[in-house]
Amino acid sequence: MAVNTGNVAELVGSNEQTILPEWIELQKKAGSLQTGRITENELASQSREFLHLLRDGLSRGGSEVSNSAYGPAKQMLADVSRSRALQGFSPSETATFVFSLKQPIFNVLNRNTTLSPAQAAELTWSVTLLLDELGLYTLEVFQKSREEVIVRQQREIAELSTPVVKLWDGILALPLIGTLDSQRTQVVMENLLQTVVETEAEIAIIDITGVPTVDTLTAQHLLKTVAAARLMGADCIISGIRPQIAQTMVHLGVELNVISKATLADALALALERTGRAVTRLKKATPASGQNKMSAEKGQ
Amino acid sequence: MTTLKTERLDIRSSDDVVRVRQLTRTMALAAGLGLVDQTKIITAASELARNTLDYGGGGFVLAELVEASARRGLRLTFEDKGPGIPDVEAAMKDGFTSGKGMGLGLGGAKRLSNEFSIHSQPGEGTKVVIARWK
Amino acid sequence: MDRIPILKFGNALLVTIQVDMHDRLATALEEDLTSKIVEHGAKGVLIDISALEIVDSFIGRMLDNIAAVSRILDAETVVVGMRPAVAITLVELGLSLAGVKTALNVERGMALIQARLKTSDEDDDDAED
Structure with missing residues (x-):
């Protein structure tokens, strides 16, 4: 027309x-x-x-x-x-x-x-x-x-909500807050692994105090993060599993086959121990002189 | 969804699998994918290209740079005229293999993509389409 | 045909993978490493993959195989330098390389192998820090 x-x-x-x-x-x-x-x-x-x-x-x-x-x-x-x-x-x-x-x-x-x-x-x-x-x-x-x-x-x-903090030489903490979906897990992993490279960390503590529920899917996401960190040579400890969450996990049949500790403080103590450092509260270790010996034992 | 660019590559030898990876990388960069997304789609492409070669007896890949609602992405179509897959559902499961692989190809490629579809008929070959969005 | 060079480093072997490997190259490396372990009586194998932009199931299987074979021949395999993006992708793909030891870099990997040798020889102090 x-x-x-x-x-x-x-x-x-x-x-x-x-x-x-x-x-x-x-x-x-x-x-x-x-x-x-x-x-x-x-x-x-x-x-x-x-x-x-x-x-x-x-x-x-x-x-x-x-x-x-x-x-x-x-x-x-x-x-x-x-x-x-x-x-x-x-x-x-x-x-x-x-x-x-x-x-x-x-x-x-x-x-x-x-x-x-x-x-x-x-x-x-x-x-x-x-x-x-x-x-x-x-x-x-x-x-x-x-x-x-x-x-x-x-x-x-996504980037704001996942800080990775250095707790000690070679020890990182990843305080997770909120729910973990697959997209966020990827960001979490990227941040964690990148920081592992930058700080040459050996141990990463994933603290889930701020995670409201842990269902099968969340557990899978956590395990993936742990597996990816291991592929780069870093070990993970999971901390902050609240009592109710632990119960729900058992009821749901969710298994987390990784080392877990009740609190971030406990996890840090373990991480220090594994990297050959003594925490005075440990009864087995005599301060200072026992350090090296202990790490050799634990390292086996 | 609009297609901005299309490339086609034959898959006839294990060198072609390397070429598919390189083509996927170039296209993933053009789509603006981040490093992890690039790595995921390249790995998925590598798995599928090897499937096309080993089980499909060779074929081709079509790589398309696509755009839909403000997002760019990369779509890959692997096609062969091989024997086809009798039970697609079983073939998607991890650990399933009819050959020498680890049986992670199809399921793995699906997990590494945002979109995944497969069409296969015994005797008529196999077509797998994957996409990864920015 | 091209082959990936294998270096001898004390009682360990060092392989640095620097190319986008096609499948034949990966298979050849598996064979070469096996015979070198025996030839040199190596106790450790370090595979540096920091240059690799992807690890798919084929290369993953190669790493798994090398680790399994070397274990039988009394050598420890440590894969070092995996990139973050590669690690994330590998886990998503469904491969965790459970039978393979890992370390952040060549230095750490070598320390792992040396630590194993020391503990198998005799009790010795292992001061890392």
């Missing part, structure tokens, strides 16, 4: 001074400025720029949004949409930018006397379709930008 959108382009061009204020007024009425996220000046300059780009598109691109003549207009919509998504605009606030342009353009088409009613109706229809499509495009970019934000935040949260 060959609709001569060139007419519309001319009308939009010659009636810019009517369309622009009306459009901006409609946007303000829809609440575009209420949140204070953009200023009236910004809104006005965005509106003016888009109107110009739309006019360029209409004069050469016909009624097909896929026509390359609409490229700059779409590019601008994408930029506006993306920045609004990041600024926290709602989808409808963002889409209003395009949809509210319909009325001012229709008004201009209707008031025009050189067009026959049939011509005016036909042009109105094609402008409707065109702006609908541009509006949907805006929403699509908006949605995509929001998804990007979510993906980035997920990654940040």
Whole structure:
């Protein structure tokens, strides 16, 4: 269908001074400025720029949004949409930018006397379709930008929530807080193993005091972490299994075939002992002189 | 989902298995996968390429760089015209092997991927598709 | 055909894998190592895989086999330098290499082998720190 959108382009061009204020007024009425996220000046300059780009598109691109003549207009919509998504605009606030342009353009088409009613109706229809499509495009970019934000935040949260701390030379602790799903387990493993490499650690204590429940799946994730650490030459001790969790684990038939200690303190004591250091509370060891001997015995 | 780039590689010898790994690495980098995700998909590709060679009597891999809802990923399709797998469910289990492998190939490749599908008919060959997303 | 070089290091053998191994190379290494252990009467085998970007089930099986064979020949195999990403992937794949000893780097691996030799010879002090 060959609709001569060139007419519309001319009308939009010659009636810019009517369309622009009306459009901006409609946007303000829809609440575009209420949140204070953009200023009236910004809104006005965005509106003016888009109107110009739309006019360029209409004069050469016909009624097909896929026509390359609409490229700059779409590019601008994408930029506006993306920045609004990041600024926290709602989808409808963002889409209003395009949809509210319909009325001012229709008004201009209707008031025009050189067009026959049939011509005016036909042009109105094609402008409707065109702006609908541009509006949907805006929403699509908006949605995509929001998804990007979510993906980035997920990654940040995952990294924030899994610190690896050095307790002693060669001894690391990994205090786990919250539930362990497979994605988080991967981040936990990466952090732990990377720190093992950096600090040349021999022992890692995984403290699960902050883990609410240990079901079969969580146990599997823990065991995978232990196995991966072992492949790099580091041994793991699990600490902080609360009484209720220990009971649930037994009831569920969950087995953790690794060394576990009730508290982080106990685990640290064991880790020190294994790396050839004495803790004075140990009754077997006589302080200082017994150190080396003991480590040799334990090492066997 | 849109495909941004496609590469095809024949799998005829054990050198081709190495080539599949290299191709997978290049594509995984293009998809922007992190180091661990890269390693996982390359390892999965290595397992499946060896399956294609050892059990399928050779075939090819199709590597596609794909994009869907703001995420990029890598999709690999391994296809052969070999004898096929009579019982796919059993073949997915760890420890199952009809040859000289460890029987971790299929199940392992599935665990290393975000998406996994397999189609096989006795006498008509096997097609395995895996994908890993950023 | 290419072969991966095996170095003698005291009473231990050191193998550094530096290439993306195809399967024949892995099989050849397994055979070469077995005969070298016997030839040198080696008590330990260190396999440095820090350059390997992936370990799949084939290479995993090779490491397992080398460890098992060397154990029969009274030598201890220690795999050293596995990269974090490789370790994570291997566990996910379902391989834990339970029969293989591991260490962070060549130095630690050598210390493991020496410690074993000492304890099997006589009681000796083993001061690490």
